[in-house]
Amino acid sequence: MIPVEEALDRVLAGLAPTPAETVGLSEAWGRVLAQPVLARLTQPPMDVSAMDGYALRAEDAATGARLRVIGASPAGHPFPGTVGPGEAVRIFTGGAVPPGADTILLQEDATAEGTHVLPTETPRAGRHIRRAGLDFAAGDTVLFPGRRLTARDTGLAAAANHPWLAVHRRPRIGILATGDEISLPGDPIPPGGIVSSNAHALAGLVKAAGGDPLVLPIAADDRDAIAAAAEAGRRCDMLVTTGGASVGEHDLVQAALGPQGFSLDFWKIAMRPGKPLIFGNLRGTPLLGLPGNPVSALVCAVLFLIPAIRRLSGLPSGPVETRPALLGRDMPANDRRQDYVRGELTRDSAGQPVATPFPAQDSSMLRLLAQAGCLIIRPPHAPAAPAGSIVQVVELSSLGV
Amino acid sequence: MIPVEEALDRVLAGLAPTPAETVGLSEAWGRVLAQPVLARLTQPPMDVSAMDGYALRAEDAATGARLRVIGASPAGHPFPGTVGPGEAVRIFTGGAVPPGADTILLQEDATAEGTHVLPTETPRAGRHIRRAGLDFAAGDTVLFPGRRLTARDTGLAAAANHPWLAVHRRPRIGILATGDEISLPGDPIPPGGIVSSNAHALAGLVKAAGGDPLVLPIAADDRDAIAAAAEAGRRCDMLVTTGGASVGEHDLVQAALGPQGFSLDFWKIAMRPGKPLIFGNLRGTPLLGLPGNPVSALVCAVLFLIPAIRRLSGLPSGPVETRPALLGRDMPANDRRQDYVRGELTRDSAGQPVATPFPAQDSSMLRLLAQAGCLIIRPPHAPAAPAGSIVQVVELSSLGV
Numbered sequence: 001m002i003p004v005e006e007a008l009d010r011v012l013a014g015l016a017p018t019p020a021e022t023v024g025l026s027e028a029w030g031r032v033l034a035q036p037v038l039a040r041l042t043q044p045p046m047d048v049s050a051m052d053g054y055a056l057r058a059e060d061a062a063t064g065a066r067l068r069v070i071g072a073s074p075a076g077h078p079f080p081g082t083v084g085p086g087e088a089v090r091i092f093t094g095g096a097v098p099p100g101a102d103t104i105l106l107q108e109d110a111t112a113e114g115t116h117v118l119p120t121e122t123p124r125a126g127r128h129i130r131r132a133g134l135d136f137a138a139g140d141t142v143l144f145p146g147r148r149l150t151a152r153d154t155g156l157a158a159a160a161n162h163p164w165l166a167v168h169r170r171p172r173i174g175i176l177a178t179g180d181e182i183s184l185p186g187d188p189i190p191p192g193g194i195v196s197s198n199a200h201a202l203a204g205l206v207k208a209a210g211g212d213p214l215v216l217p218i219a220a221d222d223r224d225a226i227a228a229a230a231e232a233g234r235r236c237d238m239l240v241t242t243g244g245a246s247v248g249e250h251d252l253v254q255a256a257l258g259p260q261g262f263s264l265d266f267w268k269i270a271m272r273p274g275k276p277l278i279f280g281n282l283r284g285t286p287l288l289g290l291p292g293n294p295v296s297a298l299v300c301a302v303l304f305l306i307p308a309i310r311r312l313s314g315l316p317s318g319p320v321e322t323r324p325a326l327l328g329r330d331m332p333a334n335d336r337r338q339d340y341v342r343g344e345l346t347r348d349s350a351g352q353p354v355a356t357p358f359p360a361q362d363s364s365m366l367r368l369l370a371q372a373g374c375l376i377i378r379p380p381h382a383p384a385a386p387a388g389s390i391v392q393v394v395e396l397s398s399l400g401v
Numbered sequence: 402m403i404p405v406e407e408a409l410d411r412v413l414a415g416l417a418p419t420p421a422e423t424v425g426l427s428e429a430w431g432r433v434l435a436q437p438v439l440a441r442l443t444q445p446p447m448d449v450s451a452m453d454g455y456a457l458r459a460e461d462a463a464t465g466a467r468l469r470v471i472g473a474s475p476a477g478h479p480f481p482g483t484v485g486p487g488e489a490v491r492i493f494t495g496g497a498v499p500p501g502a503d504t505i506l507l508q509e510d511a512t513a514e515g516t517h518v519l520p521t522e523t524p525r526a527g528r529h530i531r532r533a534g535l536d537f538a539a540g541d542t543v544l545f546p547g548r549r550l551t552a553r554d555t556g557l558a559a560a561a562n563h564p565w566l567a568v569h570r571r572p573r574i575g576i577l578a579t580g581d582e583i584s585l586p587g588d589p590i591p592p593g594g595i596v597s598s599n600a601h602a603l604a605g606l607v608k609a610a611g612g613d614p615l616v617l618p619i620a621a622d623d624r625d626a627i628a629a630a631a632e633a634g635r636r637c638d639m640l641v642t643t644g645g646a647s648v649g650e651h652d653l654v655q656a657a658l659g660p661q662g663f664s665l666d667f668w669k670i671a672m673r674p675g676k677p678l679i680f681g682n683l684r685g686t687p688l689l690g691l692p693g694n695p696v697s698a699l700v701c702a703v704l705f706l707i708p709a710i711r712r713l714s715g716l717p718s719g720p721v722e723t724r725p726a727l728l729g730r731d732m733p734a735n736d737r738r739q740d741y742v743r744g745e746l747t748r749d750s751a752g753q754p755v756a757t758p759f760p761a762q763d764s765s766m767l768r769l770l771a772q773a774g775c776l777i778i779r780p781p782h783a784p785a786a787p788a789g790s791i792v793q794v795v796e797l798s799s800l801g802v
Binding site for chain 1: 426427429430431442444445446447451475476477478479494495496497531535536537541543544550551552553554555556557558559560561562563564565580581582583585586587590591592593594595596597598599600601602603604605606608609616622693694695724725751752753763765766767768769770771773791793797799801802
C-alpha cells in the first residue's frame with residue numbers, strides 16, 4: 001500500500017495540459033487561460049476625473065473667486081479646448097481632464113451661477129484626477145496563463161480590448177461503468193440488479209472540475225465488452241472506469257485491457273474508503289479505475305480525478321484543497337490507512353467551521369454521502385482526537401461535488 | 402441612506418422563483434431542484450453482501466467444519482436456491498444473500514478445497530450483510546426542492562431511478578451597458594472612449610450564480626436608446642443596467658424609463674464602493690441599476706445580484722456568504738458607510754485565512770479588483786481594527802466572481 005500523496009503524484013506525473021483553443025470573450029468565463037493577456041491600450045487612456053465637478057487650475061480656485069465655465073467634459077466627449085486662467089470646464093466622472101486644468105473642484109464644493117462657478121473649497125493640484133494608465137498601460141500583462149477565468153478576469157480582458165482569448169480545451173473524460181447488475185435510470189432492471197449511479201455522479205464531478213464528460217454505454221462484466229467500450233473512450237484525455245465488482249473488478253479490467261495494450265501501474269492505496277485503484281495507460285490514454293461502491297468511487301474521484309482534470313486543464317498541479325475545522329465529536333485513533341470520514345459541516349457561534357463525523361460510514365450509503373458537508377481527513381496512525389481538536393477537511397459542496 | 406441589509410431585503414422581496422422545467426438527469430448537475438425526488442425503489446433491493454466471501458448459516462461456521470459450496474451469488478446474478486445446513490454459497494460484494502444464509506464468512510477467513518470451504522473464523526449472524534433499504538426505501542424523499550444539485554445528488558437521483566428531474570428554469574438576466582464612451586472589445590473606440598468591461602464581467606457573474614445572461618447591445622446616453630434597449634430586456638427575469646455615468650446616470654435611467662411605466666424604488670445605500678443603486682420594476686420586470694465604475698458595479702453585483710439570482714433560481718433567500726478571517730494589517734475606524742475593502746486572502750501557518758487590504762481602493766482599478774482574493778467588510782462606525790482582529794470577508798473566487 002502506498003500513501004495517498006504518492007499515488008496522486010504518480011497520477012499527475014502522467015498527465016499534460018490540453019492544447020489551447022480560441023474562444024470568444026463571452027464564452028471564456030470559467031475556462032483556464034492558455035496564453036497571457038497583454039493590454040492593447042492604456043486605461044484610463046488619458047487623465048480623467050474621478051468625480052463630478054469642475055476642471056480648473058488649482059491656483060484659480062480660491063474661495064471668493066468666480067470662474068467662467070467654458071464648456072463640459074463628460075465621459076466619452078472630451079472638451080476640445082484648453083482651460084485658461086479664470087476658466088473652468090464642467091466635468092463628470094470618467095471625463096477627460098482638459099489641457100490647462102490641474103485639479104477637480106467637487107460639485108458639492110462649488111456654487112453654479114449662470115455661466116460661472118464659485119468655489120467654496122480650494123482643492124490642491126492633482127485632486128480627484130485618475131492618471132492615464134492608473135489601471136494598466138498598453139503592453140502590461142494583465143492576466144497570466146494557468147488561471148481559471150473569473151467574472152472579474154473576463155471584465156479585465158474586455159477592458160484590455162480582447163474579443164478573443166486562448167484557453168485550454170476542456171479535458172474530455174470518458175466514463176465507463178461496468179457491471180452485469182446495473183441499468184440506466186428508467187430502463188428495465190434485471191433481477192437482483194440496481195440502477196447505475198456512479199457514472200452520473202462522476203459526470204457531474206467532471207463538469208464541476210471543468211471537464212467535459214463522455215458517458216459510455218454500460219459494459220457487461222465481460223472482457224470483450226470492456227475492451228470494446230474502453231477502445232471507444234481512447235480519444236478522451238482520460239478514461240475512468242467504475243465497478244465491475246461482481247467478479248473481482250481489478251482482475252477483470254486488467255484482463256480485458258491487457259491484450260489491448262494497457263500498461264498497468266497498479267497499486268493499493270493506504271486509504272479508506274477506497275479499494276485498490278487502477279492507474280495506467282491504454283496506448284496513450286491515461287486510465288483511472290475506480291471502485292464500484294458509490295462512496296469509494298466518489299471519494300477517490302475527489303482525491304484523484306479532480307486534481308487530474310485540473311492538471312489536464314492547465315491549472316497548477318496539486319491535491320484538492322483542504323481547510324481546518326474543529327472536530328464536533330471525539331474520534332478514535334486511526335490505523336495505517338488514511339481515512340476520509342463523511343460528516344456534517346456547520347459553524348459555531350464565532351463562525352468557525354465545525355466538522356462532525358456521521359456515526360455510519362458504510363460505503364454503499366449514497367444518500368448519507370449526498371448529505372455530507374465534508375470529508376474529515378484522518379492521517380495514518382493519527383491518535384485519538386477529542387471534540388474541539390483541529391482537523392483538516394475537504395469541503396464537498398464548494399467543489400460542486 | 403439605508404443599510405445594505407435593508408436594501409437587500411427590498412430587492413429579494415420583489416422576486417419569486419422561476420417555474421420548473423424538466424431536464425434529463427445528465428443535464429441536472431448545478432441546477433436547483435424544484436420538486437422532491439422520491440425513491441422509486443428500495444436500495445439495496447434485498448439483503449446483500451458487503452464483502453467477498455461465503456453466504457452460510459452462522460451456526461455451521463465453526464472452525465474445523467467443512468461446508469459444501471452449492472453455487473455462487475455475484476452482484477446481479479442472485480443464487481436461485483436456498484442454503485441448507487452444511488452448505489455455503491460463494492458470494493461477492495453486492496451479491497444477494499440467498500435464503501437460508503444469515504451471515505457472510507469473509508474469503509480471507511476461509512480455505513477453499515475443491516467444492517468445499519473450511520472456515521478459519523466464526524462469523525456471528527448478520528455480519529457483513531447490508532440489509533434491504535439500508536440506503537433508502539421506496540417512497541423515501543431522498544432530495545428536497547430548493548437545493549442546487551451536486552454530483553452526489555445526481556448519483557442519488559439516478560440510484561432512486563429517476564431519468565428526469567424537475568428543476569427551476571435558469572433565471573435569464575438581461576444586461577444593459579449604457580454610455581456614449583464605451584465600445585465592445587475589438588470594435589472601433591471613439592475619441593476619449595474606453596472598452597466596455599462591466600457587461601462581460603456581469604455576464605460571467607450571472608453564469609457563476611447559475612443564471613443565463615442576455616447581453617444587450619450598448620445603449621447610448623440617450624433616453625430613447627435606453628428605453629428601447631430596456632424594452633428588449635423586458636422578457637428577462639431581471640434587467641440589470643450599468644453605467645451612463647456621463648450625464649448623471651441615475652437621472653438618465655429614471656428619465657428614460659419613467660415614461661415606459663418604470664416604478665422606481667430608488668435609494669442610496671450606506672456602503673462603499675457603490676453609488677446610489679436603482680431598484681424598481683419595469684411593468685413586471687425587476688430592474689437593478691448598477692453604477693458604472695467597474696469595482697462599484699462588481700461589488701454591488703456580488704452583494705445584490707448574486708442573492709437575487711439565487712432567489713430567482715429557487716434557492717433559499719439571503720445575503721452572500723461571508724467567513725471570518727484574521728486581519729493582516731491595521732485598519733482605521735470606519736465612517737457611517739459599510740465598507741467593502743479589496744484585499745488579499747492568504748493563509749497563516751495554521752491554515753487560518755488572513756485578509757490584508759490593498760493600499761489602493763480606487764473604484765476604477767479593475768486589474769486590482771481581479772487580483773483581490775476577498776472583500777473585507779467594515780460595518781458602519783466600526784472602530785479601528787488592529788492586525789490580527791477577526792473580520793468577516795466575502796471570498797470572491799469561490800463565488801466564481
